[in-house]
Amino acid sequence: MFIVKIHQFEEKIIVVISDKDLIGKRFEEGKLQLDLTTSFYDGKEMNETEIEELAKTAYILHLTGEKTIHFFDKMGLIDPKKILIISRIPHTEIFFVQD
Numbered sequence: 001m002f003i004v005k006i007h008q009f010e011e012k013i014i015v016v017i018s019d020k021d022l023i024g025k026r027f028e029e030g031k032l033q034l035d036l037t038t039s040f041y042d043g044k045e046m047n048e049t050e051i052e053e054l055a056k057t058a059y060i061l062h063l064t065g066e067k068t069i070h071f072f073d074k075m076g077l078i079d080p081k082k083i084l085i086i087s088r089i090p091h092t093e094i095f096f097v098q099d
Contacts, residue, residue, distance in 0.1 A: 019065025
């Protein structure tokens, strides 16, 4: 399972998806940090089917965790060069161009 939080700014939707076991934790490496203790990440549980449909509505996908990154990599959406690793936790963002 994944934890999903939807943020809407005007007409643009940011979908934040994280591995469930990372919620409530903070990771630091040098000057970099992933703080999954904030309300930005705290959402509801969803399965892969629900996430796949929701992702189609996103302007930005904000993805954190090995399971999350792997799921979107299987869909062909991940650019490995754009994955940031902080304390062994992968994170990336995918921006979609909307007309």
